Amino acid sequence: MEAGTPQVVKLEDLRVPGQLSGRKHILSILVENKPGVLARVAGLFSRRGFNIDTLAVGPTDDPSISRITLTLDGAVHPIDQVTKQLHKLVNVLKIRDMEPEETVAREMAMFKVSAAVESRSEIIQFAEIFRAKIVDVSRRALTIEVTGSADKIEAFERMIRPHGLIEMVRTGEIAIARGSD
Amino acid sequence: MRAADALMESLKAEGTEHVFGIPGGANLPTYDALVDAEFRHIQVRHEQGGGHAAEGYAKASGKVGVAFATSGPGATNLVTAIADSMLDSVPTVFITGQVRTELIGTDGFQEADILGSTLPFVKHSFQVTDPRQIPEYVHEAFHVASTGRPGPVLLDIPQDLSRAEIDYAPRTEPVELAGYKPPSAPNVKQVRIAAKAIANARKPILYTGGGVVNANASEELRELAAADRFPVTSTLMGLGSYPASGENWLGMLGMHGTRAANYAMDEADLIVAIGARFDDRITGKLSEFAPRAKFIHIDVDPAEISKNVPAHIPIVGDAKLVLPALTREYRALQTDGSRLDGWWKQIKAWQDEFPLRYDEGKDGEIKPQFMIEAMHRATQGDAIVTSDVGQHQMWAAQYYGFDKPRRWINSGGLGTMGFGLPAAVGAKVACPDESVVCLAGDGSLIMNCQELATCVAEEIPVKVFLMNNGYMGMVRQWQELFWDRRYSAVEMGPSPDWVKLAEAFGATGLRCEDSADLEETMVKALETDGPVLLDVRVSPEENCFPMIPAGAAARDMVG
Numbered sequence: 001m002e003a004g005t006p007q008v009v010k011l012e013d014l015r016v017p018g019q020l021s022g023r024k025h026i027l028s029i030l031v032e033n034k035p036g037v038l039a040r041v042a043g044l045f046s047r048r049g050f051n052i053d054t055l056a057v058g059p060t061d062d063p064s065i066s067r068i069t070l071t072l073d074g075a076v077h078p079i080d081q082v083t084k085q086l087h088k089l090v091n092v093l094k095i096r097d098m099e100p101e102e103t104v105a106r107e108m109a110m111f112k113v114s115a116a117v118e119s120r121s122e123i124i125q126f127a128e129i130f131r132a133k134i135v136d137v138s139r140r141a142l143t144i145e146v147t148g149s150a151d152k153i154e155a156f157e158r159m160i161r162p163h164g165l166i167e168m169v170r171t172g173e174i175a176i177a178r179g180s181d
Numbered sequence: 182m183r184a185a186d187a188l189m190e191s192l193k194a195e196g197t198e199h200v201f202g203i204p205g206g207a208n209l210p211t212y213d214a215l216v217d218a219e220f221r222h223i224q225v226r227h228e229q230g231g232g233h234a235a236e237g238y239a240k241a242s243g244k245v246g247v248a249f250a251t252s253g254p255g256a257t258n259l260v261t262a263i264a265d266s267m268l269d270s271v272p273t274v275f276i277t278g279q280v281r282t283e284l285i286g287t288d289g290f291q292e293a294d295i296l297g298s299t300l301p302f303v304k305h306s307f308q309v310t311d312p313r314q315i316p317e318y319v320h321e322a323f324h325v326a327s328t329g330r331p332g333p334v335l336l337d338i339p340q341d342l343s344r345a346e347i348d349y350a351p352r353t354e355p356v357e358l359a360g361y362k363p364p365s366a367p368n369v370k371q372v373r374i375a376a377k378a379i380a381n382a383r384k385p386i387l388y389t390g391g392g393v394v395n396a397n398a399s400e401e402l403r404e405l406a407a408a409d410r411f412p413v414t415s416t417l418m419g420l421g422s423y424p425a426s427g428e429n430w431l432g433m434l435g436m437h438g439t440r441a442a443n444y445a446m447d448e449a450d451l452i453v454a455i456g457a458r459f460d461d462r463i464t465g466k467l468s469e470f471a472p473r474a475k476f477i478h479i480d481v482d483p484a485e486i487s488k489n490v491p492a493h494i495p496i497v498g499d500a501k502l503v504l505p506a507l508t509r510e511y512r513a514l515q516t517d518g519s520r521l522d523g524w525w526k527q528i529k530a531w532q533d534e535f536p537l538r539y540d541e542g543k544d545g546e547i548k549p550q551f552m553i554e555a556m557h558r559a560t561q562g563d564a565i566v567t568s569d570v571g572q573h574q575m576w577a578a579q580y581y582g583f584d585k586p587r588r589w590i591n592s593g594g595l596g597t598m599g600f601g602l603p604a605a606v607g608a609k610v611a612c613p614d615e616s617v618v619c620l621a622g623d624g625s626l627i628m629n630c631q632e633l634a635t636c637v638a639e640e641i642p643v644k645v646f647l648m649n650n651g652y653m654g655m656v657r658q659w660q661e662l663f664w665d666r667r668y669s670a671v672e673m674g675p676s677p678d679w680v681k682l683a684e685a686f687g688a689t690g691l692r693c694e695d696s697a698d699l700e701e702t703m704v705k706a707l708e709t710d711g712p713v714l715l716d717v718r719v720s721p722e723e724n725c726f727p728m729i730p731a732g733a734a735a736r737d738m739v740g
Contacts, residue, residue: 009377084484
C-alpha cells in the first residue's frame with residue numbers, strides 16, 4: 001500500500017481543524033525594506049477586518065530586510081487565514097507564528113506618574129520590585145521605564161495607576177525564539 | 182537607451198503585441214517611445230475602457246493584458262478596471278505616468294497617489310524611483326500578473342525617470358522574487374486522500390470556478406468528470422470549462438443558478454471545489470450552505486482555502502496539474518460507478534421538474550430569454566460573448582450554453598456595469614478571427630458607450646447586441662420583489678436613440694422589435710462589416726428566475 005495515506009477514507013471520519021486558537025499570537029514578519037511595505041501590511045489588516053493589538057517595526061541585521069512584530073488575538077481571528085493573506089504580499093519574505101513556550105517576548109514602556117513627597121518612596125519601591133528604572137524626576141512627577149512581558153507591564157500599570165498616571169507610552173512587543181535557531 | 186524605449190523593449194520581450202491606452206502629460210515619454218515600438222496601440226476613449234479592454238484581451242487569450250494611462254485622472258480612471266481584475270483574477274499590467282519626481286507629494290498638477298489608492302486591490306505594484314528599475318519591474322510585473330493566481334500589477338513611472346538614459350540589456354534570466362513563490366504541483370498524499378474520499382462518496386459534485394479557466398484545465402476537468410459520471414456545476418466565472426452540452430452538466434449554481442445545481446449542492450455528501458472561492462453569490466446563507474457535505478478544496482491560492490467554508494481536504498496547486506493526478510488516483514481505485522445511480526436519479530428528477538423556463542412572448546414580444554436563445558442560434562453557439570452586469574448577464578449565463586472556455590467574458594466579482602463593450606474591444610483584438618458579441622444592457626452600455634468611437638477608429642468590428650428593456654433591470658427586479666415595487670431611479674428613459682447614436686459614431690445601427698425578425702436581424706448584424714449596434718426591444722419588466730434571495734439558503738429558491 002502506498003505510504004502515508006489511509007487505506008480507506010470515510011466521509012464521516014473527515015474533520016476540519018478549529019479555526020480559532022483562543023490565545024494571543026505574536027507574528028514575526030520579515031519584509032523587504034521597500035517604500036510602502038508597512039502600508040501594505042497595515043492595509044491588509046484593516047480591509048480584512050483583522051485587529052492588530054501591538055505593532056513594532058525595526059531593522060534587522062540585514063539592511064535590506066525589516067522586521068514587523070505584531071500581536072493579535074487568536075480568539076477573534078483565524079491566524080491561519082491572517083498568515084496566508086500576509087504571504088500573498090510580494091514584499092513579505094517570511095512569517096513566524098512564535099510559539100509562546102519557545103519565545104522570549106519583551107516590551108518597553110515609560111510611565112509618567114505624579115509623585116507627591118508622601119507617595120514618592122512607595123512608587124520607588126514598586127519600581128524596584130519590577131526592576132524598573134527611574135529615568136526622569138521633577139518636583140511633581142517621576143518617569144519610570146519598565147521592560148518585560150506585556151503582562152508585567154500591565155501589572156506595573158495597575159500598581160502605579162492609583163498614584164495618578166499622567167501618561168503611558170508602550171512600544172509594542174518584540175520577540176525572538178529561544179535557543180540557537 | 183532612453184528608459185521609455187527600454188520600457189517598450191522589455192514589453193516586447195514579454196511578448197506584448199497589443200496595448201490599450203490614452204496619452205497625457207506625465208506619460209508623454211512613453212507615447213513618444215511608442216511611435217517606434219513594434220506592437221499595436223489601441224487608442225481608447227476613456228482610461229476605464231482601456232483597462233477593461235486589457236481585461237477582455239487577457240480573458241479571451243490567456244495572455245497578459247496591458248493598459249497605459251497618464252497620471253492623476255488618467256490613473257484614477259483605471260481604478261475600477263484594476264479592482265475588477267483583482268476580483269476576477271485577470272492577468273493585467275497597468276502602466277501609469279506619474280508627475281516628475283520632485284513634484285511627488287506636493288499636490289502637483291495631475292498628481293494622484295495611484296499606488297496608495299490601488300493598494301487594496303492590486304496583486305502587486307511598483308513605484309519606480311530609479312530609471313534602471315523600469316525594465317526590471319516590467320519583467321517582475323508580468324511574472325507576478327501571470328503566474329499563480331493571476332491578477333493586476335501596477336507600474337507607476339514618474340515622467341522624468343522615463344526620459345532618463347539608462348544602460349539596457351535584454352533580460353536573459355527568469356524572474357526570481359524572494360517573497361513570491363506560486364505553488365504548482367500538489368501534495369501527492371492529499372490528492373490520494375481526496376481520490377479515496379471521492380471513491381466513498383455517494384452524492385459527489387464538482388463545483389468549478391474561474392480558476393479552471395485561468396489554469397487552462399478544461400480538458401483535465403472533462404477527464405475527471407468522465408472518470409465516473411460526476412455531476413458538474415460551475416460558477417458564473419467558470420462557464421464553458423465544462424461544456425454546457427456535456428452529459429454531466431447541471432447548469433450554473435448560485436443566486437441565479439439552476440435548481441438542479443443548487444439542490445445538488447444542498448444534498449451532496451462531498452463537494453469538490455476546483456478554482457472556486459465560495460463567494461456569497463454561491464453560498465447564500467453560509468450557515469445553511471451544503472449542510473451535509475464534506476469539502477475538498479483545490480485552489481492555487483492557499484488563502485482561498487478555508488476562507489469562507491472550512492475544507493476537509495485542502496489541495497494547493499495548479500488545477501492543470503491537480504486534476505490529472507486526481508483522475509489517475511481515482512481511476513486506480515477502480516470504484517463501482519453504480520453507487521452514483523441513486524444520486525443521478527435524484528438529479529434527473531430535479532432537472533425534469535425544474536427546467537429553466539419562461540413564458541413565451543405574445544404578438545411578437547421579445548422575451549429576454551428568447552433573445553439569448555436567438556443569439557445562440559445566430560452565432561451557432563460559438564461566439565465570444567462579453568457582457569455587462571445585470572439581468573442580461575444572468576440570462577446569458579443561464580441560456581447561452583457555453584461549450585468552450587474563454588468564450589464568456591464578464592465582470593463577476595466586482596460586477597462592473599459598462600464592462601462589456603470595452604471588454605469586447607479587447608477580446609476582438611486578441612481574437613480577430615472569432616465572432617465577438619457584446620451582450621449589453623441599456624443601463625450598462627451607456628456607461629462606456631464612448632468606446633464605440635474606438636471600435637470605429639481602430640476598425641474593431643465588435644457586434645453589440647443591446648438588450649434594451651428601458652430599465653436598470655436587475656435593480657428594478659430587486660425593488661419590485663424586495664422593496665414593495667417602489668421604483669427608485671431605475672428608469673432609463675428617455676433613452677438615447679441607439680440606432681442614431683451608433684450612426685453618429687460611424688457604426689451601423691439596427692433595431693428589432695418583433696421576435697419573428699430577431700434571429701434574422703442578428704445574422705444581418707453579424708454579417709455586416711464593421712462595428713454594429715443592434716437595439717433589441719425586450720419585455721420591460723421580465724424578472725430573472727430562479728433566484729436565491731440575498732442571504733437565503735439554496736433550498737429556498739424562488740421563481
